[in-house]
Every structure is written in C-alpha cells, then in structure tokens.
Amino acid sequence: MERMMGLINLEHEHHVFNELTYFRNNASLPFAGRYRLIDFALSNMTNSGIEEVAVFVRNKYRSLLDHLGTGDSWDLDRRHGGLFILPPDWNDPTDRSLGDLSFFHNNRDYFYRGKANHVLVSGSQFIANTDYKDAFKRHLIHDADVTVIYTDVDTIGPEHQAYYRVETDQDGWVTQMTNDHRNPNVFTGVYIIKKELLLDIVDYCIAYNYDNLFMNGIKERLQELKVYSYRFEGYHAFINTTESYYRENMKLLQEQNFLRLFQKPFIRTKVSSNPPVKYQAQAVVNNSIIANGCIINGDVENSILFRGVEVSEHSQIRNSIIMQRCKIEEDVYLENVILDKDVHVKSGQRIIGTKEKPYIVAKRQVV
Amino acid sequence: MERMMGLINLEHEHHVFNELTYFRNNASLPFAGRYRLIDFALSNMTNSGIEEVAVFVRNKYRSLLDHLGTGDSWDLDRRHGGLFILPPDWNDPTDRSLGDLSFFHNNRDYFYRGKANHVLVSGSQFIANTDYKDAFKRHLIHDADVTVIYTDVDTIGPEHQAYYRVETDQDGWVTQMTNDHRNPNVFTGVYIIKKELLLDIVDYCIAYNYDNLFMNGIKERLQELKVYSYRFEGYHAFINTTESYYRENMKLLQEQNFLRLFQKPFIRTKVSSNPPVKYQAQAVVNNSIIANGCIINGDVENSILFRGVEVSEHSQIRNSIIMQRCKIEEDVYLENVILDKDVHVKSGQRIIGTKEKPYIVAKRQVV
C-alpha cells in the first residue's frame, strides 16, 4: 500500500515576529483564538491519513513540546508511528552536514523505521485547512519524484517574497522555480517526495556541502527530477511577519473567511477544560471570535479573544488580538493592540496602535 | 493531600562508560536484559504514587526520548501531569544561572503547575526496586525540609566515591555529609524536599552564583535546614563506570540477587512485541538471563542476552552481555565481552576479554 509519512521542517523558515517570538518558536505562535500556527500543518497531515509526523526544530521548542504533548490531540499518541519532535542532539564528530541536512542526516532512522514510502514535507507558515489526499493520488498517478503544492494568490504581499514561484509546462510538470515577483503561483512550502529519493538527495547534498535540501537538492535539479505541480485552491494565509500575522487574524473577522478556514475537516489543537464563554449583563460583543473560558462584561468589537480572557465592565476592545488568560480591568480602551499571553491591563489604561503596526505587549506584562 | 512530584536530574552525574555512552546518555544505558538505567528511578517514582516526572538532561537525549516515548509504559501518558523531558532550551539573555540551577530556574513552571507540594529528586545511577512511600511518610511525620535516602554498603567500591556519606545524630537528623571513605552510609542521590523550599534554594544558589543545587544549597547548609535521613535496605547497585556496569550485570546471574532486584513491584520498561524466546534443538543454556525475541541454538553460560539476539549452532558465549538484536553466527566463542546493540559477529570469531576489563564492541559493528 502506498503511504505517506509527515515532516514539518521548521529550519530555514523566515520570520519577523519580534516580541512575539522572543520565547517561542514561530511554529507555536497563537492564531485565530485557540490555535498555534503548527496546528494547521499537523492537522492537514493527520487529515491526509498520515500516522507518523516528525518535527525538525532547532531552538525555542519548549512551548512547542508543551503544546504538542503526547500528540493525543491529533490522535498521534501511538505505539507505532506517532509524533516525533526532533531537536538537534548530534554527537557524531565525523558529521559534516549543514543546515537542514543535519536534521535529515541525523534522523535517517525515523525515515527507515516507518512503513510509508512517500514523505509529505511542510513548514508551519502556510495556513490552510485541507488534506493532501488528492495531491497524493496525482503524485502516484504521474509517478512523480516530487510533487510541489502551490497556490494562486490574489495580491502579492511581502509575506510571499520568501516563497518560490512555480512555472510548469502544460502537463503540470515543473519547469522552473523562480523569485519572479509577477508570478502569482506561489509555492506553499508543502511537497510530497518519494522516500528513497529524499534519502538520496540527503547524500547528494552532504557530498556537495549544501545546506538546504529543497533549494539545493530539488529546486536546482528540476531538470534531473520528475517534479509535478499540484494547485491548492481554497482559503489560505502565509504568515511570516508581524504585519501578516495581524492582518490574517483580522481577515478572519469577515465571516466568509472564518467559515472557509474552519469548515470540515476540523483543525485540531491541544484540548483544554475551559468552560463555555460567559457573557455577563453588560456584554456588548460585535463581529468577534471568542474562545472558551472567557468572561465578558465589556464592549468587544472586531477582535479575537483567546481562551480564558476576562474583560471587565466599561472596557472597550477594538481591532485587537488578546491572547490567553489576559485580564482587562474596568474602563480600559484598546485599539489595534496585540496582547501576548497573561498580560494584565490595569483599570483606566488606553492603548492605541495603528492598523499597519499594532501595539504589541509582551507576555506576562502588567500595563 | 500531601503529594510528591518527581524529578530525575541527570546533570552532575559522574560516569565513565566510554564506548557505551558515545551515542547515548548514561541514563539510557541498557541493563539486565531489557531495561535502561533510568527505568529504575522512573519506576520507583511511579510505584511511589507519583503522577508527574520531569527529566533534566543536557545532551545525547535522543535515545532517551525514544525509550520513554509518550510515557505510556509507565502510565505517564497523562493529560494532567505525566512525563516531561526537559533538555536545555533557554532564551533569556538576563539568565545568570549555572550548572543544574539553569534547569531549575528555567523550568519553574513545571514545579508551579503541579498539585504536589514535595519533590522526590533522583539520579539514574542508583539501581533498586522500591517505592519511597515509607520514606515520604517519615519525611512528613518529622516535618523535615529535606529527607536524604542513604544505604549501607558492604564493600566500598570506586562507584561509591562520587556519593556523599551521611552522618546523623541519634534521632536520624543529618549532621554532616562528607567524603569519608570509611563511612559505609552512602547517599543514594535520592532525596525528598519541600517544593517551596526547593524553589527558595534555587533563588539562593543563583543569587550566590552557585552551580550545584544539592551541594551548595543543601549539603553546605545542613545547619540551617532540617535534613532527615532515611535508610534504604534492600538490593541495590551503583553504576557509574564500565567496571561497575559489567560487575553489577554479572551479579544478577546469582539467582538470589536477580530475585531480590525483580520481585514486586515490577520495574517497568518500554514494551515491545517480541515473541517468547525460541530454544532450538542444540541449545545449551546455563545460568543466564534471556530476554524475549531471542533465538538460541548455541551454548550460553553466565551471560545476559537482551531482546532479539540470535545465537547460531556451535557458538559459545561465556560471562558476556549481548545487547539488543546482536547476531552471532556459527562457531563463535565470546568470553567476558560486551556487545552493544546490533553487533554482528561473523562465523568463526573468537573474542576474549578479562573480568576486570571486558572487551567492548560498539553499536552496529560487524566483527
């Protein structure tokens, strides 16, 4: 039986999140009221029938370990397969591998162990709710070495700059991957590759001292490999800057976007035991996304509240992202603000950022 | 309710295992046919009713992660509590902590999160099969700040040198911890401490730039703290050199030792799906410990065979430790040998080490 295994490769992900990633990896950035960025890549994999997923991560992975736990929220707490978080821990003095090749080289066991003969590779910054079953079917039908998933974006923004553009012939075979700013066919960072080939490419890259498996081993060798393309259609976001992070959160406040991202199959995240949201007598909530555990007695508009946020009476929140367990006292006014986890805003405070550059308050601050 | 949480602290463990620990942490050293050293500390904790255990580990922790998995073999795959492996991953530029204090300082969350108000701290090198319920009861009755567990050794060997000796008054309160070679009351590295006090000591040690929580924060402050002693009686081993490793394995071939170590409660380890041992027509096995999955058609005496070892006809194995999945072809003679995992010994080979310095073959060699 043809099967895929999963790999979420966080090496080489470009991101500019400043305060938001001082203490966490970009993959564990909170998103859309109760998720972390990595939930999308991970859920898309399990929704594709994948039963073993590895995560290559170099640093600040503590919150990631905490979030993923035993993998049970994704049904990946398995005796065979399951979830493997693979931080660097290499002790072979003869090892000469560089960049993400170090991860591939030092984790060969993971690839050999599984029954799968294809690998679905993904980053954490392409956000969508999908499965790759159809892409896999076409990958098999065309007997492709690699199938790259791309999407057609309406407006090219700075967050797309870091991704290659895909050019194909009329049959869908990839002819070039470029940085052409006018090409709207943006590679999503997601691709399917034959397992044996992947391991060959690892050897090749190490032999030639390369440090980026996709760039050096696939993109630069398109002529030698059979690389097919698969076009993803559907709601998506690329998130790799504070600006795109804020904008993509806010976009979800348009109902049709929220629906398109969260229709079935559901994205899974770590479960918690928060009770339903309590709206109190003075609550006025409008066009907002509210996660369980919140208690609201104030005025919330165009905002996203993560789990366990408290908003007291006579406070107003506008166009803001309020992360887990923040406490907003009375008579507070917040507009275009991002509060990281556990922020406590004292009574009477007034904070206003801009739409282009929201005001960010780091974790656990009292303001 | 008074409860303990567990901490296995691998920092500051002294060991000289050479080849055996090139690719693994000392805590994951295989022992007694199917265990790893850490199984004893971990099982003793769960057998004491502990439901959350953290492991402080600095490097070569990949085989440990693999061995411990989701913690399910120890019933630690929990939504609340469970098993936390905490390698270093710190990103606070203001952090000045040293030695194991870095682990304590950067993992305060772990201690605050749990319901327990006492911490059972252990290393991985004291091997015993026990629970600490009685020690905990006495710790509570005496309202001790710290209760150190010691044992009375018959013969002092080099493996005991690294451990303090415990001196007490007649009521059992610890008066001194020394390096006195004539004192047979050897500290096991296991102690129970009030959680709040532990966190205070962390602050104290960091304030004074100390780098060893037990030595600087407890041993040097015996006068200020109420440190009680608890004497462990029962079969045990200290394993921190190749010599003690080999000797303590061989000691288990005396039936009464094996029985004393493995009577109830059972030590738990990672389960596998190996079938029962198959003894073939020419098997001659004598005074040996044989783990599941082995197929034996040769002559095995005074030896320990780990899971999945194959011994072909006309081969002889004497006083040896053969780790997982080794394959011994025909007409081989091995005496005083340690084969690490996946070693393949070709037909006709003859290897003889000494009792004091067994011949060690590293992982995956073909000899």
Add this chain to the structure above:
Amino acid sequence: MKECLGMLLAGGEGKRLGPLTSENAKPAVPFGGKYRIIDFTLSNCANSSIPTLGVLTQYSPIMLNRHIGTGKPWDMDRRDGGVTTLSPAIGKHGGDWYSGTADAIYQNIHFIDQYNPKYVLVISGDHIYQMNYQSILRQHKETAADATISVIEVPWDEASRFGILNTEDGLRIYEFDEKPAEPKNNLASMGIYMFTWSTLRKYLIEDAENKNSSHDFGKDIIPAMLEDNKPLFGYQFDGYWKDVGTIRSYWEATMDLLDENSGSPISVAREDMSKQIYTNEANLPPHFIGTSGTVINSLINSGCFIYGHILNSVIFQKVLVKKNAYINESILHPGVCVGEDVHLERVIVMENTEIADGVRIHALEEEEPIVINQENLSEYVAVREEIV
C-alpha cells in the same frame, strides 16, 4: 490492590426527562453548554484521585460508551485500572439484566474483586455537584464505618420527597426513612455511598439470595445493615447539589449556571483548579459573533455562529442562530440551527434540530419548559399557526 474503587451507576432510563432520554441514557444527556450529565461525576472521580472506576450501563449505552471512550479526558485511560464500562453479561449460570442498584453491583463482584479494594464508592451519574470523595473516605475511615452515606440538608417542607436519614449525635444513622410522610429529620440521602467492601460484599450476596428483595441500596441493603446494628454514618455535604431528573429541574439547574452566586459547578471550576470539569471535547474553532449578534447573561460554547439575540440562555457547540432570532431562557443542544426571526422562550431544543425561519415557541412562566426535537417540532409549529 486499590484502596478505593468507584462504581458509577449509569443504567438509569430517566423516563421523567421525556424526549431528552428517548434515545439516550440519562447520564449522557447534554448539560451546561458543553458537558453531559455524567461528566460531573466522572470529573469528581478524576479530581478525587479515584482512578479505577466501573461504569454500569444497560439502557441505550452506545452514546455513553462513545462519550467515555478510553477515559482519556478524565485521565482514566490507565494500564491498570482506569475506567471500565460494565454491561450485563452471560456467566456460567446464564445471563441477567440488572434488576436494581444493589443487583448491578452484585453482578460485578468479580470485577471488583480483581482489584481487591478495601473500600467501594457507589455513586450515580445523574446529579450535578462537585465533591471530593477523599473527604467522605477520610470520615469513613475515622469513624470505622461499614457504610457512610452523603447527606444534604433539604427544606423541611420538601423532606418527604427524599430518602431521609435519621441520625444520632455524630451523624450515626439509626434509621432510613424512604419518603416519610412525617419526616423526623431533614437530612436527605444524596445516593452517594462509601462502603467497606468486605461488609458490602457479604450483604450483597445475602440480598441476592433473598427473593423478596428489590435489590436496592436504599430499600434493602442499608436497612439490612441497620437491622444488624452496623456502624453507618452520614457525611454532611453543604455545596451545590441538584437532581436533574425532571425537565423542570433540568432547566432550573441550567439557569443556575448563569447565576454566579448559585455556587453551581461552572463558576466554581473557573476559580478552583481542583474542581475542573472534564468532558470528551470536540476540537472545534472558537465561536463567532456576527455584527448583528448580541449576547447577554448567557453561556456559549465553541463552534457556534451567532447573528441573533441571546438572553439568559445556554448554547452548546455548533449552534447557528440566524439574524433577528430571539432566544430567551432557553437551552440549545449541539448542532441546533435556528432560523431568522425565530422566537424561543423557555424552550429546550435537542441535538441537530433545525428550526425554520419565523417559528415562535414559548412556554409560559408557570408551564414546564418545552422540549423540541425534529420529530415533535411540527406539533408546536402547528399550534402556533392555529393561534394565529
């Protein structure tokens, strides 16, 4: 050996809950915006470190079994112990359905014996309350009782509706009065029993052999123990406790959740980590309040889309409330879809019911709240049209 094993009676049919239990066991009825009734008892066990639990089912257990699953939400997916659902089985002597609460335990003596417990906690899965069972165990051990029964003070004028425990000083029980016409006391049994297993085991076997027995704890086992002058004690509980055995009490207990001063479990769980309520949670997105939505004094769970007006109501997951709908003092179970311009007042809407645009259903203040499902919806709609 386990010190204390729990046995949770979840076999009740709950007939007085009407349509709510027509296809579903009472303990599996949704409650509190996110939970099922049994979650409160299961969470009590989890929070009380009672890690080994038998759940006795017999009536329509599929939903219940699926809800409990491996027991993971309550950390009861243990290798040794954990949660086990126990349905009646054929043994050497042929099969029997459970014929009473005591019989249900009797038929599972083998199950209990394999853990060799010293104490057995017998509870039922159809009350809303938060209790740490370690407290009743502690008192049970201190008084060296054979049985300890949790009791709660009820108003004197309601006492005749309950099983009343008549006690001496120190809460020692000398009489059990089932629904007394003239109560001597106002301490009502909560149906929570801590037994010393060796004693209970003996009485269960004797009771099973007694052909005249109804095999009930309250009617047979406790009186038999009292007759033999065994030490039985009351354990006084003074927290929130609510039976949800009728549609009215189910609705009232739900409304209690909206009153932060009622002491009802959800408010307590927010404040106290040791009193969390766990459930087998769907992994749903947060809810979405549209520009036309308003919500006041209500609980809303994840996965909902709210474009209408919600007042004094409890809304479960995956509910859609369209524009200009007006929901007051009502309970919407998971997956309900409420059309535009719908008015509901004092209505309980069962799972996945779709209510078409413009429908209006009201139960009057003095009436029992109306329970709606897809099947009976047309009756109420017809009534409305006639009135019009």
Add this chain to the structure above:
Amino acid sequence: MKECLGMLLAGGEGKRLGPLTSENAKPAVPFGGKYRIIDFTLSNCANSSIPTLGVLTQYSPIMLNRHIGTGKPWDMDRRDGGVTTLSPAIGKHGGDWYSGTADAIYQNIHFIDQYNPKYVLVISGDHIYQMNYQSILRQHKETAADATISVIEVPWDEASRFGILNTEDGLRIYEFDEKPAEPKNNLASMGIYMFTWSTLRKYLIEDAENKNSSHDFGKDIIPAMLEDNKPLFGYQFDGYWKDVGTIRSYWEATMDLLDENSGSPISVAREDMSKQIYTNEANLPPHFIGTSGTVINSLINSGCFIYGHILNSVIFQKVLVKKNAYINESILHPGVCVGEDVHLERVIVMENTEIADGVRIHALEEEEPIVINQENLSEYVAVREEIV
C-alpha cells in the same frame, strides 16, 4: 466516515475446550506462550489498518475486557473509532441476548451506522492465522461483490466437517453447503466475511424479522443472499490457519509453533515486521535459566525461572519449574509452579496451578492431552497414586 469497519465476534463459549473455558471466554484463552487467542485477530486488524473495531462479547467477558482495555497494544486507543467492546444492552424495546452471529451484528446496527462505513468485515476471535484484510477488501471492491468469504482448501476427506463453498469460475459462489455428506468442493469457509454494508444491513433487518431464522451468517444470511442471486465471491487464502476449538487442536496448534517450517504465526512474525503479534503485555523481567536447567525446542516467555528440564514445550510468563522437573510436549499457562521431580507429558496446565513435588502426569500419545487446574489436579494425582 470509515471505509471499512471491523466486527469481531468474541461471544463464543468454546464448550469443547473443557476446563480452559470454564471461567473464561474462548478468545481470552492463553495461546502461544505469551498471547491470548483473540490477539491474533486483533493483530491482523492492527496490521491491516482496520482501526475501528467492535468486539462483541457476552460470555464471561471480564478477562476479555481487561485484556483489550483501551486497545493500546493494537494502537486502537483512538479518539475517533478505535476498539469498542459491545455487550448486549437494553434499548427501547427491552433487552435481548445475542441469539446468533447475525443477530449479534443486527443488535449493533446503530453502532455501525454511526461510522457510516462502506464495508463491514465480520470475523471471529477464535482462529490462529495471519491475514491482511486489505487484500480481501481489494478483491471485494474489484469484483463489486456484496459479500466476499475467505476460503481455504482442506483435504477432501475432511471437507464434510466444514462449511463448503461451491463456486463457479472466478470463485463466484453459487451454493453454501454446511457440512455436506458428499462435498462437491474442498473450499472451506474460514468464517471471515467482507460485506457491503448497505446490502448486509438490509438482509440483517429482514433476517431479524424472520421468526424461523437461526440468525446465523452461514445458515441464514449467506443462503438468503445466494437465493437473491447477489454477487458473492470466495477469497482464497493459502497461509497457516488453525481452528483451536478442541483441546486436541489447541495442543496441536501450540506444537506447530515449535516447528519452524509449519508457517505458524510466531516464526512469521520474527521475519516480517508487518505481521507482528501484539498483546497486552505484562512488563516482566527476562526469564532466568538456572545452572540445573535445560531447554530444548521450546518457547519460554519472560518472568520465568527454569531449574528443570523443558523439552518440546511452550511456557508462559511467570512460570517456575523446579529442579529435576521434566516437562515434555506440554503447555504451562501463566503463573504455574512446577515442583521438584515433577514429570509432565502432553499436559496443559492452567493459570496459577501449583503442582507439588514428585507429581507425575502423562497423557498417552493417542489420548487427548490432559488439562490440569488447581481444582482437578487432585484427581490426577490420586490416579497416579493408585497406579503406584
């Protein structure tokens, strides 16, 4: 939606296994030094990626329920699906015990429907074999069959002991012959059925309404489908397959494990990672062979202490064999203790039996192997002493 759901019939009493099933369901009988009979079928499901499985129990299910637990050893402790044990339950129309194999599935139609599967695999938990059910599913889809029945060639002279499938070219079944006096074919049904659920569902409902039916797949459902000329096919299996329904066949299947050329599951599992056998394993230390022990052509599990002589035998976990004991062609179940100077030949010793020093028990070559437990041991010992 699940493409294919498994239903495992584990309700059999296994009367012909004598004392082995007096307190234990047949699927829970120990087999192969480490396993229980049902492990082979459960492992087949795990290895075939059939992650959703209903296990139908009714006879003495406690041991079976505890063995299956959350399903973790087979990776079936899943959030959605996984393994569910199904005992008979009281529904709206009162309760019924399962009265036949088809009735057992019929009573669980609601369980199956909730997963909305396209295909349902019906298997039983009392045979020893290794099969990837994906192969039978693949053939079932290719032939667009309504039912595909796994068959195995049996010797012609034994064919009349089996349910024989008479087939046309391409293995299309035109007749099912239950234990034919004069078999037309030697393809025996293995009791493994792949059904298209929509078709099976219809036949189950019809069959349930038929008062004259015995509600059995082989006797009622398959013949009814054949009568309607539905496309039914045989799926030919040619691996190792053994019924362990009698003491003699149980013993023979065990002896097969010692013969590396028999193709029996344990040898296969050693070579082929995709055919592993999983069980709910106790976490025991390796076994210990003392200086006075010898072991030849035998299987020994962990937790044993061997000081005697073991030949052509299978020894389960936690067995102690003392000095000068001599065990030949025997099976020692978990926890057995064999005294000094004991001789056993062709004996099956049940769990936790203690055999005193000097006892000798032999079954002759032509006799059925003797099954010993603590209760009947004295009879055999007495016999021995009389002979002496």
